[in-house]
Structure formats: structure tokens, C-alpha cells
Amino acid sequence: MTHDEILKALFDETLVGNAPEVLRLTQLGIEEGMTPSSILFDALIPSLEEVGARFERGDFFVPEMLISGKAMSGALNFLRPLLALTGAQTVGTFLMGTVKGDVHDIGKNLVNIMLEGAGFEVIDIGVQVAPEKFVAAIQEHKPDIVGMSAFLTTTMPMFKVNIHEITKAGLRDQVIIMVGGAPVTQEYADVVGADGFAADASTAVRVAKDLIQKRRALVTF
Amino acid sequence: MHTIVKSATRSLTIGHDQPFCIIGERINPTGRKKFQEQLRAGDLSAINKDVADQVAGGCNMLDVNMGVPLTDEPVLLAKAIKLIQTLTDLPICIDSSIIEALQAGLEAYEGKALVNSVTGEDERMEIVLPLIKRHGAAIIALPNDETGIPATVDERLIITEKIMRTVEKHGISLDNLVIDPLAMTVGADPEAVKITLETIYQIRQRWGLNMTLGASNISFGLPHRHALNAAFLPAAMSAGLTSAVMDGRTAQIVDAVRAGDLLLGLDPWGGNWISKFRAAQLAQAAATAEAQHQ
Numbered sequence: 193m194t195h196d197e198i199l200k201a202l203f204d205e206t207l208v209g210n211a212p213e214v215l216r217l218t219q220l221g222i223e224e225g226m227t228p229s230s231i232l233f234d235a236l237i238p239s240l241e242e243v244g245a246r247f248e249r250g251d252f253f254v255p256e257m258l259i260s261g262k263a264m265s266g267a268l269n270f271l272r273p274l275l276a277l278t279g280a281q282t283v284g285t286f287l288m289g290t291v292k293g294d295v296h297d298i299g300k301n302l303v304n305i306m307l308e309g310a311g312f313e314v315i316d317i318g319v320q321v322a323p324e325k326f327v328a329a330i331q332e333h334k335p336d337i338v339g340m341s342a343f344l345t346t347t348m349p350m351f352k353v354n355i356h357e358i359t360k361a362g363l364r365d366q367v368i369i370m371v372g373g374a375p376v377t378q379e380y381a382d383v384v385g386a387d388g389f390a391a392d393a394s395t396a397v398r399v400a401k402d403l404i405q406k407r408r409a410l411v412t413f
Numbered sequence: 414m415h416t417i418v419k420s421a422t423r424s425l426t427i428g429h430d431q432p433f434c435i436i437g438e439r440i441n442p443t444g445r446k447k448f449q450e451q452l453r454a455g456d457l458s459a460i461n462k463d464v465a466d467q468v469a470g471g472c473n474m475l476d477v478n479m480g481v482p483l484t485d486e487p488v489l490l491a492k493a494i495k496l497i498q499t500l501t502d503l504p505i506c507i508d509s510s511i512i513e514a515l516q517a518g519l520e521a522y523e524g525k526a527l528v529n530s531v532t533g534e535d536e537r538m539e540i541v542l543p544l545i546k547r548h549g550a551a552i553i554a555l556p557n558d559e560t561g562i563p564a565t566v567d568e569r570l571i572i573t574e575k576i577m578r579t580v581e582k583h584g585i586s587l588d589n590l591v592i593d594p595l596a597m598t599v600g601a602d603p604e605a606v607k608i609t610l611e612t613i614y615q616i617r618q619r620w621g622l623n624m625t626l627g628a629s630n631i632s633f634g635l636p637h638r639h640a641l642n643a644a645f646l647p648a649a650m651s652a653g654l655t656s657a658v659m660d661g662r663t664a665q666i667v668d669a670v671r672a673g674d675l676l677l678g679l680d681p682w683g684g685n686w687i688s689k690f691r692a693a694q695l696a697q698a699a700a701t702a703e704a705q706h707q
Contacts, residue, residue, distance in 0.1 A: 253635050253636055254598065254633070258600075295557060295561040296562075297561075298601045319561050320561060345481070347510075374444065375482055377449075377482065380482045383483065
């Protein structure tokens with residue numbers, strides 16, 4: 193197979209969520225002398241972008257998104273050490289958790305998949321994440337973005353509590369904060385003082401990228 | 414085990430020897446942007462149609478949730494309940510995760526309500542159960558605790574048993590406890606519905622408790638949801654589910670439940686099934702006559 197054929201096959205097999213084949217092609221690509229970042233940026237990420245676009249249009253459904261994500265994750269686990277060796281930069285680091293009092297994780301996991309698919313390094317700290325745990329995780333991982341998920345109108349107020357704790361710890365300026373979950377609206381996100389909100393997983397990726405770009409532009413100038 | 418709920422004038426029995434109890438899910442602003450805006454502006458008029466549609470659809474009970482962010486949910490819920498009780502005599506399932514809203518709803522409600530819901534978390538049970546006891550209501554309880562939604566049947570059963578002990582400790586009899594065995598989408602986990610069905614079966618066999626769940630959850634993220642919901646409900650009924658918070662406006666789904674009643678011996682000699690058929694036949698004939706007349 194030529195490099196182009198491998199890239200094309202990787203794109204197609206990721207799209208249909210064929211995990212064993214995606215891993216095999218990834219390993220084959222490396223054996224054939226392709227760079228890990230070419231495999232990532234020229235096949236896997238575009239494929240997940242296509243998954244996201246189809247999902248947004250209503251042409252793809254949750255299980256399809258999940259298996260595509262799983263297929264990509266398998267390849268990513270293989271590529272990660274190689275990417276680290278070559279010093280390839282990630283799009284950004286995203287720390288993600290469901291707020292305290294809330295155990296829902298399906299939406300959060302979908303967003304994680306789409307973020308990973310877009311090249312983010314995702315650190316998932318699970319459900320029932322207390323404010324102090326968010327703070328500790330920010331100190332440990334130094335993420336670009338902190339994402340908070342809440343599924344209930346009762347647990348949504350934790351956004352505000354968390355943001356308050358993050359501010360109190362002096363970390364608010366170091367991170368972008370995004371919120372989401374079934375009952376969350378843009379208006380609510382504004383009220384609690386979040387930087388970003390998205391109603392679905394693929395929009396979340398777009399918002400995350402935009403916010404990081406804006407932040408980096410500010411830093412540069 | 415019979416769970417009895419009441420409106421001001423009507424009594425409804427939920428049990429394994431009763432026709433399935435359809436609790437209409439529609440009066441809920443989650444995912445209904447326009448309804449949210451109306452509620453935020455204090456406009457409850459959309460509820461009139463929701464009630465009418467669900468009564469016409471064949472619901473036995475109506476779930477009422479007023480979870481709109483940035484509003485005074487207790488006040489809104491109390492207002493909605495008062496309004497609904499002027500529109501229908503179906504008993505109401507008071508739905509909120511905010512304790513103050515449950516309290517306001519119970520105070521506004523005339524009859525014996527079903528409250529949706531409490532989790533198996535000690536802290537929550539210690540606040541909600543005295544409220545249930547004081548109002549003589551029935552309570553839906555979810556077998557999940559501080560650690561999250563249990564992935565296995567055994568974990569759900571262990572928490573169910575803990576809930577039963579706590580409920581009894583508060584002087585509430587087990588017939589006023591309705592367990593929600595937790596329905597999650599099969600779209601995110603191929604085993605999700607199997608685990609729910611097995612949990613239902615075990616709870617029925619071990620304790621004979623009444624159960625309910627959010628039936629529409631099982632098809633989240635999938636196409637052609639009505640067909641999935643319609644297939645799920647009779648299977649869950651057969652395992653021992655006695656009610657569901659569900660789509661009570663879609664004939665395909667309601668018919669599946671009523672067919673389940675008949676097939677499982679809960680509608681002896683097809684009394685309900687046949688009279689529903691006849692009513693539809695009569696309505697059809699009347700419509701045809703009307704059309705010919707014109």
C-alpha cells in the first residue's frame with residue numbers, strides 16, 4: 193500500500209469504527225515509514241471531523257460516533273509514545289469532569305471522544321467531581337481548558353461553585369472554562385461566568401478550538 | 414404489592430396484577446426551548462395542550478417537571494400542579510431533584526402524589542423521606558448512590574435493599590416505594606437494556622416491589638425511537654415493570670403497552686383492548702359520515 197492508500201483506508205475504517213483494522217493500518221503506516229503526526233492529522237482527525245459533521249447533520253447516530261471514537265483511541269494509544277518522541281504539539285489539553293452530585297457521563301464521554309478526535313489531549317477526571325478536585329487537577333495537569341458537565345438542574349449550580357473555587361485558588365486566568373449538559377443553555381453559561389458553552393459534542397470541539405486560538409492570539413500580541 | 418395514588422377525585426392502583434400505568438412524560442421543559450422561554454415569562458398556557466394530548470393518548474397519570482434554569486422552580490411547580498388539577502383528574506407524579514420544589518409541589522397537590530424521585534444516597538434520603546412521610550405520598554427511588562450509576566444488576570439490587578430498609582425506618586410502608594431500576598440508552602452501551610431488564614426481574618422476584626423508569630431513555634441517540642420504545646416496554650412489563658414515565662402521546666407506543674397488558678393477562682378477555690378498538694371504530698365511522706354529509 194502506498195502512503196496515500198494507507199491514509200485513505202485509515203480515514204474510511206475510522207469512519208465506520210473498525211477498531212482492529214484502524215490499529216493494523218496505523219502500525220502498518222509506521223512500519224512503512226509514515227510519521228505519527230501524518231497518520232494523526234491527515235487521516236484520524238479528518239475522519240473524526242467527518243463523524244462530527246455527520247452527527248451534527250443527523251446522518252450519524254450515537255453508537256456510530258462511539259465506535260469511531262473507540263477505533264481512533266486504539267490507534268492513538270499506539271501513536272502516543274511515538275508522538276511524544278517526535279515532540280508533536282497537541283491542539284491543547286482538556287480537563288473534563290461531571291460536577292459533584294451528578295453521575296451522568298454519556299454526554300461527557302461523547303465530548304471527550306470528539307475532543308480526542310480533534311487532537312486534544314483529554315484528561316477525564318470522572319463523575320461527582322468536587323470543586324477541590326477540579327482545583328487540584330488544574331494544578332496537576334495545567335490544562336488549557338476545563339470542561340464541566342451537569343445533567344440536572346440541581347447540579348448545574350455547581351458550575352458557579354467550581355468557578356468560584358478556581359478563582360479563589362488564583363487559577364481562573366490560567367484556564368478557559370467550558371460548561372455543558374442537557375439542561376445547560378448559553379444564557380446559563382454566561383450567568384455562571386463560563387467562557388464557553390456548546391449544545392452538542394461536535395460544536396463543543398469547535399468552540400474549544402476557537403477559544404484556544406483566541407487565547408493564544410492574545411498571548412502572542 | 415399495590416401502590417395507590419390519588420387525585421382529588423380519582424384513585425389509581427399500580428401493581429403486578431394491574432394494567433400497566435402509563436405516566437405521561439411530556440410536561441417537562443428539558444429540551445423544549447420555546448416552553449422554557451414561556452415558563453420563564455410565567456406563561457403556563459402550553460400545559461393545556463400537553464395535558465389534553467396526554468389524556469387523549471391514554472395516560473393513567475401525568476409527570477410534572479418544571480426544571481427551568483434560572484427560575485423559582487418551587488413556585489413554578491406549585492402553579493403548574495394547581496393548573497393541571499383544574500384540567501384533569503389524573504393523579505400526578507411530582508418530578509424534581511430540588512427538595513424545596515418537591516415540598517412546594519406536595520403542598521399544592523390535592524390527593525396522594527407519587528414523588529419523582531430520591532436516590533439511594535443517605536443524605537438525600539434523610540431529607541426527602543420525612544417529607545414523603547409527612548404528606549403520605551409515594552416515592553420513586555433510584556438505586557444509585559454517591560459513587561455513580563451502578564453498572565451491574567447486583568450493585569443495583571444491593572442499593573435497592575438499602576433503600577427498602579431506610580424507607581421502612583422512616584415509617585413508610587413498602588407499597589409506597591416504587592423503584593426506578595435505571596434505564597440507560599442502548600446507543601451508548603449494548604448491554605444497558607439487558608441489565609435493566611434483569612434488574613427488573615430480580616426486584617420483582619425478590620421483593621415484588623412496584624417499579625417505574627424513564628422508558629424513552631433507552632433509545633436516546635438512535636433513529637426511529639418510537640419503534641425501539643414500543644419494543645422495550647412489553648419486554649420490561651414481562652420482566653415485572655409496572656409503570657413507566659413515557660411517551661403517552663404516540664399511538665404506536667401506547668398500543669404496544671396495552672397489547673402487553675392483554676398478552677400478559679392484565680386485561681382479561683381483552684376488555685380494554687376491545688373497547689378501545691370499538692371507540693376508534695366509532696370515531697372513524699362518525700368521521701366518514703361527516704365527510705359524506707358535506
